Amino acid sequence: SAVISQKPSRDICQRGTSLTIQCQVDSQVTMMFWYRQQPGQSLTLIATANQGSEATYESGFVIDKFPISRPNLTFSTLTVSNMSPEDSSIYLCSVMGDARGRSTDTQYFGPGTRLTVL
């Protein structure tokens, strides 16, 4: 499976500011996703990061609040904009597939970014 790293691993931010989270994979992958796990809850998909085009957002999530970039097959960023305490969560990226286009149904997750908004 791919090795996935995220930066930062954690951060404490002030209300109204923005934070960009980076996800780096050690091999090319076809699909990258961003999830959120709010305290005491399950994982919820935010969006699918599409290489070279706009991300595909799930219901309840919008680009202005969670802009996503994916400039290549190994890297993606998620920005949490104009943060409020309700954005305090663990943010996780996940990957699937490989650069040859072979699609698998198993997603592998990064270690997560724990965000606290004061």
Add this chain to the structure above:
Amino acid sequence: DQQVKQNSPSLSVQEGRISILNCDYTNSMFDYFLWYKKYPAEGPTFLISISSIKDKNEDGRFTVFLNKSAKHLSLHIVPSQPGDSAVYFCAAIKVGSARQLTFGSGTQLTVLP
């Protein structure tokens, strides 16, 4: 609308015994199911998966059973070890989707020494 449900938020099992974690789903369009284990401050770790065309998949101490008619799957861990103590999530993927995961709410497994 919770399409994947884990009705037991917690489970305690004695070391060496069997752990059975359950998961129910409501959407018949799910065609692939996965189990993940999550420790605090870490991302979910993939454990085992099963396609909807099968009713059982086994990998070492982990076995997943799928009952399509009941829309139910279970994860069996035999024998349970203290290191298995974690939150277990079941997840499902829909036919024809972009393969996004829909997660259950998780079950905290505690294996007692």
